[in-house]
Amino acid sequence: MASFEVKGGTKLKGDIYPQGAKNEALQILCAVLLTAEPVVISNVPDIRDVNKLIELLQGLGVTVTRNALDTYTFQADNVNLDYLDTELFVEQGRAIRGSVMIVGPMLARFGKAKMPKPGGDKIGRRRLDTHFIGFEKLGAKFEYSSDESFYGVHADGLKGAYMLLDEASVTGTANILMAAVLAEGTTTIYNAACEPYVQQLCRMLNRMGAKISGVGSNLLVIEGVEKLGGTEHRMLPDMIEIGSFIGLAAMTGSEITIKDCQIAELGLIPDTFRSLGIKMEFRGDDIYIPSQDHYEVETYIDGSILNIADHTWPGLTPDLLSVALVVSTQAKGTVLVHQKMFESRLFFVDKLIDMGAQIILCDPHRATVIGLDNQMPLRGIRMSSPDIRAGVALLIAALSAEGTSIIDNIEQIDRGYQNIDGRLNAIGAQIRRI
Ligand SMILES: CC(=O)N[C@H]1[C@@H](OP(=O)(O)OP(=O)(O)OC[C@H]2O[C@@H](n3ccc(=O)[nH]c3=O)[C@H](O)[C@@H]2O)O[C@H](CO)[C@@H](O)[C@@H]1O
Numbered sequence: 001m002a003s004f005e006v007k008g009g010t011k012l013k014g015d016i017y018p019q020g021a022k023n024e025a026l027q028i029l030c031a032v033l034l035t036a037e038p039v040v041i042s043n044v045p046d047i048r049d050v051n052k053l054i055e056l057l058q059g060l061g062v063t064v065t066r067n068a069l070d071t072y073t074f075q076a077d078n079v080n081l082d083y084l085d086t087e088l089f090v091e092q093g094r095a096i097r098g099s100v101m102i103v104g105p106m107l108a109r110f111g112k113a114k115m116p117k118p119g120g121d122k123i124g125r126r127r128l129d130t131h132f133i134g135f136e137k138l139g140a141k142f143e144y145s146s147d148e149s150f151y152g153v154h155a156d157g158l159k160g161a162y163m164l165l166d167e168a169s170v171t172g173t174a175n176i177l178m179a180a181v182l183a184e185g186t187t188t189i190y191n192a193a194c195e196p197y198v199q200q201l202c203r204m205l206n207r208m209g210a211k212i213s214g215v216g217s218n219l220l221v222i223e224g225v226e227k228l229g230g231t232e233h234r235m236l237p238d239m240i241e242i243g244s245f246i247g248l249a250a251m252t253g254s255e256i257t258i259k260d261c262q263i264a265e266l267g268l269i270p271d272t273f274r275s276l277g278i279k280m281e282f283r284g285d286d287i288y289i290p291s292q293d294h295y296e297v298e299t300y301i302d303g304s305i306l307n308i309a310d311h312t313w314p315g316l317t318p319d320l321l322s323v324a325l326v327v328s329t330q331a332k333g334t335v336l337v338h339q340k341m342f343e344s345r346l347f348f349v350d351k352l353i354d355m356g357a358q359i360i361l362c363d364p365h366r367a368t369v370i371g372l373d374n375q376m377p378l379r380g381i382r383m384s385s386p387d388i389r390a391g392v393a394l395l396i397a398a399l400s401a402e403g404t405s406i407i408d409n410i411e412q413i414d415r416g417y418q419n420i421d422g423r424l425n426a427i428g429a430q431i432r433r434i
């Protein structure tokens, strides 16, 4: 288990480039299984979860060529279905959440797929019913072994169908979509998730020859095709990383320019941080955050307390609530943070309380943060990162704190943030990997 030693209290200054989007990458990489032709993907982040998925694809027989640091060619012309029965596959599948999205493409192209209960953050219940109900609607037979926590599907041929998803699951929508593109006839997915990750997947599949309309909405209509071909795809910058950098700049009083953000794809993210009083300017496609000693939380028109809550897209992604919460600890004012989707994602606040933050955890989903207005800096402590986003929130807290902090279990941060210590040290942070 690796740790970060973080010397806090230093202002950072300079330009930083966001990596390619982790959650998009996990979908896009699974989509390479839909064709025997080469698929070239660029802006691939060099992070643990993505690298593990690439290893899994290699295990399945996909030829992977690294053309440049962030660019790969994938060719799935010799997929080995027996690999699904190996212990290595089970181990790789269990390690990451994104592995579940091999099921849709495998089912569509080879008529069968199986999957151990996937990994990912332990942030509450993470059911997969939406995925498998969707496959069943397309005509697949579903089997579940509760002893081994193994999910399996098989079909002689998928048939298009109408479905109203029981929840707008991000990975569920991607998975069903990847099965439906090769199904016979028309599939309609209503209550589809429409995060930029899913929109990007739709655009890529259409370039491969799929016929998907309604991209960006919660009603996707897919005319099945017989075959898909190769394509080239570039990943969007990681919107969660961009939000994390905005929070980091505010909390440490740093002047930072986040480069090439594809601002049009960020939805409510900039305005959410603005509502905490954080100033920022859009300069072309860069986000410039000036050094600010104070930031004051907005209240609503009727004077009531600001509420930052997650929602399916185009609402605020749940993956940024931990960062919004940590930034609120030094704002002027009070914020109610409401994590609706996951019930175990706010428990990390006990570490912030140990550092001196004023937070009341109302229940597993809600925390009230009473901002300290930079009158009392947080104190460095030893802590452990429970999940990827809490981990980065703790890193931001440690960079703002007086004294030295140790953050253990940084493998969680490495799951989704590429060389975060190196990149932040380049603009003045003092982070040592120990
Ligand atoms: C690899 C990947 O892409 N992971 C992301 C993906 O996970 P993932 O696709 O696993 O998450 P889902 O969208 O399926 O669901 C997330 C949680 O929200 C609940 N839920 C979801 C939709 C809904 O309408 N109502 C509802 O209550 C689900 O029950 C679940 O507890 O989307 C999540 C929600 O944006 C993000 O936190 C994860 O980072």
Ligand SMILES: C=C(OP(=O)(O)O)C(=O)O
Pocket: 022, 023, 049, 096, 097, 098, 119, 120, 121, 122, 123, 319, 388, 389, 416
């Ligand atoms: C919850 C997350 O990831 P995963 O779904 O891979 O666990 C996340 O990216 O914040």
